[in-house]
Amino acid sequence: MADSCDILISGGGIAGLIAAATFGAAGFDVICVDPTPPVTARDDAGADLRTTAILQPAKALLQVAGIWAYLESHAAPLEVMRIIDAGGAEPEARVVKDFKSADISDQPFGWNLPNWLLRRELLARLNELDRVDFRPGLGTANLFTRTQSAQVTLSDGTQVSARLVLACDGRDSPMRRAANIPVRTTRYGQKALAFAVIHDLPHQNVSTEIHRSGGPFTLVPLPDHDGKPSSAIVWMERGPRAQALHQMEADDFEVEMNRRSCGALGQLRLASRRSIWPIISQSAARMSGERVALMAEAAHVVPPIGAQGLNMSLGDLRVLLDLAQSRPERLGDATMMEAYHKARHGDILMRVKGIDLLNRTSMLSPRPLRDLRAFGLNALYSLAPVRKTLMQMGLGVK
Known part of the structure; x- marks a missing residue:
């Protein structure tokens, strides 16, 4: 039966x-x-080292289901989304824009948690x-x-x-x-590396997305690890480059990681193993x-x-x-x-x-197109109504 x-x-x-x-x-x-x-x-x-941001509308659903009470004490709030364009000749921040949750709400954009947790x-x-x-x-x-x-x-x-x-x-x-x-x-020929780091500077509940080529390098706040500031990183690159990074010895990988981070949180040090997976849209x-x-x-x-x-x-x-x-x-x-x-x-x-x-914009390699990307970020950010609408759409409330 x-x-x-x-x-x-x-x-x-x-x-x-x-x-x-x-x-x-x-x-x-x-x-x-x-x-x-x-x-x-x-x-x-087999632990999933990626992290997930629970955005504002999702939190309400989790509260109704009795789930949020289990998560709240472990969650790191996301109060600022920082976009950095580092598409110049060297991997250095040349455009930095902060999207602040306080501009549209009295709550954080969301709360970040490790997937295994x-x-x-x-x-x-x-x-x-x-x-x-x-x-x-x-x-x-x-x-x-x-x-x-x-x-x-x-x-x-x-x-x-x-x-x-x-x-x-x-x-x-x-x-x-x-x-x-x-x-x-849709296959992009990209892979993403996911891992955790500790770093010198506190993240101050800022999620930082750094654009150069190959895909974004994103640092997402985590609670402190062993008493030190900690973040989760998702680093997207074209497949061969990502595979080479995944196979590097830890010391060599840390050199590349710190170069790509543009010093956004000071010196980064690996605090977990690295996982890798292919990027698609479907x-x-x-x-x-x-x-x-x-x-x-x-x-x-x-x-x-x-x-x-x-x-x-x-x-x-x-x-x-x-x-x-x-x-x-x-x-x-x-x-x-x-x-x-x-x-x-x-x-x-x-x-x-x-x-x-x-x-596709984050993957751009030619310098003129990367310059155009930086110009576009400046233009969008300078228009307050557009900036507010983009943040609301990201939360799924428009």
């Missing part, structure tokens, strides 16, 4: 775990599966929720849908009957493929199919610019939750799935295209 639930979530990454906690707290019966058990300690093999605290929240059954070590294998329900076969042969299948299973989503929803993918042709909703990287993938990735995912979740709670008897039916697609698809396409443009 098949197990049954209201919602089967395929994928137990950060987005999937948040979705499980949110729907469980809202009174829905949830089963969440992921073939890879979460790694929840910073220095364990997010997973740890989300699991702690799930353990409190009787309506959530998390099954790490299991994946989804097959999908069969009817107008009234979906039947999912798990990797151990177990069958689960659900009213809604929520695909949070990554850019190669097996549930998206099973639902025959195509995707459009968007699904539809956000839904019969009894299936796509969310997070199953629906959209963007380069790590402007803290948009998870916050776009939580935008998906807000819409799904609102639809599910407004008409719970219609959970997963064709009307709900069509409403979800219409509510999210246009905004996602706009953001994917916008971040694609920002990334």
Whole structure:
């Protein structure tokens, strides 16, 4: 006999775990599966060393789901977004512009947390929720849908009957493929390095994005590490250069890292191992199919610019939750799935295209084009209404 639930979530990454906690707290019966058990300690093999910024609108959702109480004490506020253009002959800051959260709100832009820690605290929240059954070590294998329900076969042969299948299973989503929803993918020939550092100067809750060529070098505030100021870094470069950096001895890598940082936080020293992953943009042709909703990287993938990735995912979740709670008897039916697609698809396409443009601009190599980029940054910043609108759009409130 098949197990049954209201919602089967395929994928137990950060987005999937948040979705499980949110729907469980809202009174829905949830089963969440992921073939890879979460790694929840910073220095364990496989730990995700990237960080995630929880922006203002996302915080409200996490509070309702009872998640924010687990995260608040670990979070580093993001009060200033600093953009530096270092596209001159030498890697030196030539244009520095600060976008301040105080200009549009009495709260920070967001709060930054390491991904491994997010997973740890989300699991702690799930353990409190009787309506959530998390099954790490299991994946989804097959999908069969009817107008009234979906039947999912798990990797151990177990069958689960659900009213809604929520695909949070990554850019190669097996549930998206099973639902025959195509995707459009853009490859940039870039890779990103992620690692943590300690540094001489306090970050003062400023997230700093340095543009030269190959992609941005971004320093994001973290809580102090071993009593010293600490930041997470995402360093995007063209593939061969990124691979060479990843393979360097630590001492040589630190030399290159400090040169690329333009001394923004003084001397940087590695405080973690380095991870590397490819950069793509991707968007699904539809956000839904019969009894299936796509969310997070199953629906959209963007380069790590402007803290948009998870916050776009939580935008998906807000819409799904609102639809599910407004008409719970219609959970997963064709009307709900069509409403979800219409509510999210246009905004996602706009953001994917916008971040694609920002990334291509950050990759510029020819000096005249880098000079034009610096001119554009100055022009946008000098127009206060434009600057305010850009900040609001980044938060997802316009």
